[in-house]
Amino acid sequence: xxxxxxxxxxxxxxxxxxxxxxxxxxxxxxxxxxxxxxxxxxxxxxxxxxxxxxxxxxxxxxxxxxxxxxxxxxxxxxxxxxxxxxxxxxxxxxxxxxxxxxxxxxxxxxxxxxxxxxxxxxxx
Numbered sequence: 001x002x003x004x005x006x007x008x009x010x011x012x013x014x015x016x017x018x019x020x021x022x023x024x025x026x027x028x029x030x031x032x033x034x035x036x037x038x039x040x041x042x043x044x045x046x047x048x049x050x051x052x053x054x055x056x057x058x059x060x061x062x063x064x065x066x067x068x069x070x071x072x073x074x075x076x077x078x079x080x081x082x083x084x085x086x087x088x089x090x091x092x093x094x095x096x097x098x099x100x101x102x103x104x105x106x107x108x109x110x111x112x113x114x115x116x117x118x119x120x121x122x123x124x
Contacts, residue, residue: 052076
């Protein structure tokens, strides 16, 4: 009988440990969702993903460089997975915001180019 009780105690302990782990994960994801509500955090995470090489080819002819690139990419994948698990719509929002920033930068670059051309014409 004592053996049976030990198994029940062990099973109860495992269930309790799993419940604590599940609750901790739920809290982590809730905290990340709260952070992702802030555009500054979304911008920061998007920059980190870019620095991790999420948006470029990892291949390189030098195996050490390629390994280095893949290590960064793996960390980027971890960040991406966390974002998508916590709040999938945040990833879409981050992409839209990044596209808007790129479009704004293109417009600024065009204005600067036009100003340089105008200055060159004025000097002639």
